[in-house]
Amino acid sequence: MxxxxxxxxxxxxxxxxxxxxxxxxxxxxxxxxxxxxxxxxxxxxxxxxxxxxxxxxxxxxxxxxxxxxxxxxxxxxxxxxxxxxxxxxxxxxxxxxxxxxxxxxxxxxxxxxxxxxxxxxxxxxxxxxxxxxxxxxxxxxxxxxxxxxxxxxxxxxxxxxxxxxxxxxxxxxxxxxxxxxxxxxxxxxxxxxxxxxxxxxxxxxxxxxxxxxxxxxxxxxxxxxxxxxxxxxxxxxxxxxxxxxxxxxxxxxRPRGRAPPPRGGGAGDVTTLARQVKEVLPAVPIHDILRDLAKTRSVDVTITNFLEGVTPYTPEDTTEPRPSTSKPRYVTPAPTGVFPKSAKERQLSFQERKAQMIAEAKKRYIEKNGLNLALNNC
Incomplete structure (x- = not known):
């Protein structure tokens, strides 16, 4: 049965x-x-x-x-x-x-x-x-x-x-x-x-x-x-x-009609909470975050809902095109909701971050010591 x-x-x-x-x-x-x-x-x-x-x-x-x-x-x-x-x-x-x-x-x-x-x-x-x-x-x-x-x-x-x-x-x-x-x-x-x-x-x-x-x-x-x-x-x-x-x-x-009453203030409070969730999970669309926060009124619970898949979403593309003349800058990567399946893709991502770190460290060293780039390149 x-x-x-x-x-x-x-x-x-x-x-x-x-x-x-x-x-x-x-x-x-x-x-x-x-x-x-x-x-x-x-x-x-x-x-x-x-x-x-x-x-x-x-x-x-x-x-x-x-x-x-x-x-x-x-x-x-x-x-x-x-x-x-x-x-x-x-x-x-x-x-x-x-x-x-x-x-x-x-x-x-x-x-x-x-x-x-x-x-x-x-x-x-x-x-x-x-x-x-x-x-x-x-x-x-x-x-x-x-x-x-x-x-x-x-x-x-x-x-x-x-x-x-x-x-x-x-x-x-x-x-x-x-x-x-x-x-x-x-x-x-x-x-x-x-x-x-x-x-x-x-x-x-x-x-x-x-x-x-x-x-x-x-x-x-x-x-x-x-x-x-x-x-x-x-x-x-x-x-x-x-x-x-x-x-x-x-x-x-879940029992119907028994959802917990919303706590806190108005839309401004929800927007603040949504920004906190977005900082941790940048790939989650803001409208999905707001929808889940309307139910939970909690940053922790909403993040857990997305991580455990309780609240489904379609990840946004968080990569932004940069001009080739821009100086490399290392940014600590945040969880994106997408995990590369192949070892090659994961290694490539690691190498890119490593190159960014080296370039940023080299730039700081040159600026700190006032080195002549033209002379060093000879």
Whole structure:
């Protein structure tokens, strides 16, 4: 029997006889909630005063797992050549589970306090894109979840063919989650840019939430475009979880008529936000940026939407013709949304940037020392 949209969502926290079972457990759940709230306070203080080092981050990640009652089981071996990992989407704490055992970095999807985002293994999208390229950080792989939103695990939403550079080798990760008494994710009226605090609260009062992360063999890109690559990754995860792939998109699962009200001022504020997004993603047309900002009212969320392909767009040509007499100038390249597929094209791009750097350095040296160009050329 084919899956329908309603079968991919949980609209109720309880099902079957779980309500009666949970009522019997409730006194212990309240006590556990109080203890974990104290742990959350310790976690908040520690994240502020402790230095941002790898050992400290691992300790905070462990403390966060204790706070939310998260236990992670890992199967398979991580491929060190893969700097990008792609997973299905099952809950608001997927990033915490993956960060704890794999050291991954996820792009920020919601408006949450900075210390909370860092503890969950979430990075500010704008800062991350400026400082690190996806294909140049193998020790800290990036975790992408191209479904766009969580389901109940009975099926797989259609993966978006995100336009950000994926690299030629991507490792899929199959995530499944189990919990007593209650459903992990319930689709309510929260907007996509708002963290699902109600789901997170139930993590605190339930005894244990078990995540199973299965690392699958890497998927190699040959002559595949982004859409074919996304389909191959989706097929690998669906086969590992033994669930059905669907053609439904995340927008079809979201409750209708419950979009979050816009925050902030008028058109001037949106224009300012749009300029910030344009600085990070110059290839994205401004009208697409404005359309997405009208929904999210967040620079981070909008950038993440474009990077993960949640919001599709047609890249603009950002190259500008320059006269041959112009002096070479090096400009730090920004993500363009288009990643050269062949090694020859990538090497050519690198050589061009290298030549620009050398020419600019030579020009500064000549001007600083007042050298005679005509004499030097003899």
């Amino acid at each position: 084919a899956l329908t949209v309603d079968k991919l969502m949980n609209d109720e926290r309880f099902s079957g006889d779980n309500v009666l079972q949970f009522l019997l457990y409730l006194p212990f759940g309240i006590l556990l909630l109080v203890v974990r709230l104290l742990l959350a306070l310790v976690l908040w203080v520690a994240s502020i005063i402790l230095p941002n080092k790898s050992g400290v981050r691992q300790m905070l990640s462990t403390l966060a797992c204790w706070t939310f009652g998260v236990y992670v089981k890992l199967k398979g071996t991580r491929d060190p050549r893969c700097s990008v990992m792609v997973a299905n989407y099952v809950s608001c704490l997927d990033s915490l589970a993956a960060s704890h055992v794999l050291g991954t970095i996820s792009l920020r999807k919601w408006k949450v306090p900075p210390f909370f985002a860092s503890t969950l293994g979430i990075r500010n999208a704008a800062q991350f894109v400026r400082k690190q390229h996806f294909a140049e950080c193998p020790s800290k792989p990036v975790l992408l979840q191209p479904e766009g939103g969580p389901t109940n695990g009975k099926g797989l939403l259609k993966f978006t063919d995100w336009p950000c550079p994926l690299g030629n080798r991507v490792q899929p990760v199959a995530i499944s989650v189990e919990r007593m008494f209650t459903n992990v994710t319930v689709h309510g009226g929260d907007g996509r840019s708002s963290f699902p605090w109600r789901d997170a609260l139930w993590f605190l009062c339930t005894p244990l939430t078990v995540y199973s992360l299965r690392l699958l063999p890497p998927v190699q890109r040959h002559d595949d475009d982004d859409a074919a690559m996304a389909s191959n990754l989706s097929a690998a995860i669906a086969e590992a979880l033994q669930i059905e792939r669907t053609e439904f998109k995340w927008e079809e699962l």
